[in-house]
Amino acid sequence: MRSQQPMTGADDLRFSWELAGSSATYRIADGASEHSAHVGYCTDALADLLYAVTGLYGGSSGERVSFDLEPVEMRWLLRREGSDVAITVFEFPDGVTSWGSPDETGGTLSWSSTQPRSALGHAVLEAAESVLREHGEAGCLEKWMRYPFPVAALQDPRRLHRRGDDCPHEQCRNHPDATDEREG
């Protein structure tokens, strides 16, 4: 049997995104606890997560992203708290009725953690990049079927993280994005 893809991340926070046929399993863990979910392919889930992370680098005080677990909805709320991000994950038993609802009524808290934005950004970006490295664009589309790997959605948060987070990891710190204001 193939061993599981190792979780990537800074400090205590670890995150992984593992593609299977027409689904993916994500795992997120801090030093205290772990949460995982098996996400269906009907939404562009990894892109949605990357867009939410991107929002944390703009003026937004909070972002949300919903994962379709068919029928369960798993909803992540990402709330800026200074240089940290409070992550709370709510589970809704019936995604058909809860999807897009304005608040967390009817949801159950599944997991929460407060982490530096740098750690969250790094962990999510590394996980996305390792999916692309492992499967390639063609392999990702073959597995997820409905959406291609979100190459474009990865660009902005990667640049913003390297430039704005003062990430301690070598591959971010030494990247030209971290210092060079000009592109191309």
Ligand SMILES: [Zn+2]
């Ligand atoms: Zn980094």
